[in-house]
Amino acid sequence: MKKRKYLFLPLVLSFLVLLLALCIFGIVRYFALAEGEGFQSEAFFRVLWETLPALGVLAVLGLFALVYLALSVAKPMKKMRMSVEKTAQRVTNGAERPVPVGAGCVGKLSDALVAEEGEIAALLAAVAKESDAQAAEREKLSAARAVCAVVAPDTIGLETLTYGVRASILRVPSVGADFCDAFALDGRRVFIAVGDVWEQGLSAALLSARSVRTLRENIAAGHTPAQALSALNRALIADGSGGAATVFCAIFDSVSGELHYANAGHLPPVIAGEACSFLRMRAGAPLGFYADAEFSDETFGLHAGQGLVVYTDGVVNSSDGKELFGYGRLLSTVQKYYANALETENVAQGVLAAAEDFAKAEDDRAVLALFFPAGVRRLLSAERSEAEKMRELLENWLHEDPRKKNIQIACEEIFANIVEHAGAKAIQINCEREENSFIIRFTDDGEPFNPLQTDPGDPYAEENKGLTIIRRIAGEIFYRTKQNLNVLTVRFPIIKGL
Amino acid sequence: MDSDVPARFRAEGELQMEINKITDGNAVMLSLSGKLDASAAVALSAAVEEVAEDRDLVMDLEGLEYVSSMGLREIVRASLKMSAKGSFSMINVPAQAADALRMTGLYEKLNVLS
CATH class of the missing domain: 3.30.565.10 (Histidine kinase-like ATPase, C-terminal domain)
Incomplete structure (x- = not known):
């Protein structure tokens, strides 16, 4: 199409110049040959005969110009008319449309536009309505994210001389509201919690907020992790909104290395170090369903140099369409970060990056890493x-x-x-x-x-x-x-x- | 055997799941196949909603390739709804779903028949 555009101007100019030259030549030649007054037909036909080759060239040039016009103007207009008719046909679900009656391409296009005016307006209104619905959905999501940002920040960094906690959450629109929490109980103990809320949108964000607050209140009041989970379970059931969540929470003593933990249906954390393995624990049950659910306090002794990596199902359940990220990849990723002393503290971000490299997130992903360095x-x-x-x-x-x-x-x-x-x-x-x-x-x-x-x-x-x-x-x-x-x-x- | 024509639901979204419903007397079987993710969970919820509370609901998970936490939530909700007046059980639970149920502590609570 571009080449044709560059050809058109020389084509038209040649045509005009040749036409002008031919006219001048014909007039001069005619008067040179004409003898006497009035129309001299013999001279005229001779001039015509002499200019015949040039007329042929002119005709060819003219033909090219016409073809160009047909291709560059008439054809796209016909296409446009058909497109307008087709769009309107779709809007009216295949109903018969009036046949345009205008003459020529421009007339037909104009008829088509007039005939489909109502349908095009309806289509535009539908698009606008869809945009409104999307905008409303966006507003809901942004409200949910606003709540999440306050109660469950996307990153946590807590450093002392004897322990460290780092957490990162990758959030995706419309799905769940994973949460991580960490706060120092005193100079040597820290409380950590990771939860996967089985809800969506604003209600998920509010459930996250409620979970974090209830756990904090119970732990600050001196309750054990299992007692805190029981309290949250009772609160969610009493609430009656049907909200549910899995939560792992623990109190870590950085002097003794003891990890006192309890589980409510959450996935087993990784004990990270030179060799990585999963923390053995009782499953408990997801919070919010069973009033008789029992949660147990358990203890594990971390050695100096070891750590704990807690995550949500969005990490291990990442799917590339063929297989899941899974527990094997999780272990090897944690191991890789612990093998390099300078990279260990980036393990939470590293696990998220590895899962993202594997597959785009379809669910929130949260990773919390607790460090217990030697010295x-x-x-x-x-x-x-x-x-x-x-x-x-x-x-x-x-x-x-x-x-x-x-x-x-x-x-x-x-x-x-x-x-x-x-x-x-x-x-x-x-x-x-x-x-x-x-x-x-x-x-x-x-x-x-x-x-x-x-x-x-x-x-x-x-x-x-x-x-x-x-x-x-x-x-x-x-x-x-x-x-x-x-x-x-x-x-x-x-x-x-x- | 007076079974209904299987009703078929198809969940919207990229990952899809199919639910076949067969009614036989007082018992209803929902056969799930595909991926039970957040969007498929909505379809499962609608299918369970149509089952009367006093029926015996059986979920056949043989064709289930994957279950997310939102999917687990719908299964638990179905069991809680049915267990008041009727009954709830699951059969042919595949390995991935069984692992997910065990890790969340739901395996014992959901009456898995084997």
């Missing part, structure tokens, strides 16, 4: 300004140790060396206390680099003071690479009497 742990960006956070960490952790100042200086120098020379993006500091030692471990994702093997230079110079101190007071310094990460471990013997 204290902090993940820092590899920037000089982050050294301040490490200083604070050591300040709190080393308490009254007389070597605190020296250990801080030494660690700051190791940190600076990693930032300067390793090209790392992230550095994780782990501080553990074993029987007779403080252990500080630096893990970074830079090039293989031992921060203690920089040019020693003058050991008494101010900039080398930290490494000199470390070599003097550290009981053991050990560097290795593990899964493309640099791991530097420094052990300081605990001085007797501390």
Whole structure:
């Protein structure tokens, strides 16, 4: 079609120029040949005979122009008329339409438009009505999301020196209202809950709100997780609205490592660590159905370095049309994040990303990860300004140790060396206390680099003071690479009497 | 055997499910096949709604490929509705649905016949 457009102008111009030239030639030639006054037919026919080839060319050019007009104007107009008639036919469910009577393409199109005027208006009204219904649906959803955003935020980040909780929820329109909750009960205990509400829209959001509030109130009042679930179950049944939910909730003690938990029909959480497995627990029953449902308090001892990953069915039931994401993929994804020390804290986001890579979400997906690091742990960006956070960490952790100042200086120098020379993006500091030692471990994702093997230079110079101190007071310094990460471990013997 | 002509419901949406209903005397059997997700749950709810409370309802899940939590909710609601005056039971529960029922603690409560 584009080529035809570019051909049309030269075609018309050639036609006009040739026509003009032919007329001038004919007039001049006629007067040259004509002898005497009046119409000289012999001269006229001779001129006609001489211009015959040029007339032929003109005719061909004219024919091309006509074909072009037919293709570019008449045909689309006919198509448009048929489309208008067809649309109106659909609106009136196949009823007979009056046949257009106008002459030519433009006339027929005009007739078609006039004849279908009512139906087109009805169609437009129907589209507008549909838009109104969609707008109303959107409003409902946004109301539901507004409630969710207040009572069940899409992300949770709770960090202390001895534990951490991170949660993320991926919400999809119109379906359920999964919720995650976490709050510190005191300096050492944290309450976590994950729920899958068996409702939709605004009622689901309100049920989420109610569940979170009831659980919090019961736990804050000193009830156990099972007692809190029983209270919520009674409340939902008494309510009579038919709302139901599965909930896993637990109180974690970050000093003893004990996880006190109870389950109401929720999927088994993953115990995450070097080896991952599912937490064994009694199923209980979904809340809101059975007044006689029993919920049990159970206990599991987490080891330092382990964690707990709680999720909703939107994760494992993700379907790519052939199979489900399933429990195997869930375990291997959690395992992958726990195999890389710098990635562990991204496990909640990582599980959501893996499920999304597998299949687009058709149900809410929620993942909550509880971390119980060995000792204290902090993940820092590899920037000089982050050294301040490490200083604070050591300040709190080393308490009254007389070597605190020296250990801080030494660690700051190791940190600076990693930032300067390793090209790392992230550095994780782990501080553990074993029987007779403080252990500080630096893990970074830079090039293989031992921060203690920089040019020693003058050991008494101010900039080398930290490494000199470390070599003097550290009981053991050990560097290795593990899964493309640099791991530097420094052990300081605990001085007797501390 | 005086059985009705099977009534067929088809759920809207991308994942679809079919429900065949057979009435034999006082007993009604709903055979579910396909995927019982949130939109299919609406169709199941409508089918159960048509069954009188004093009947014996049997759900045949042989053709069920997948059941979501919204689907489980409709099954529980059906059992609660029927168990007051009539009865509710399930047969041919496939592995995925049985796992979902066990993990939610519903397997024992829903009268699964095997």
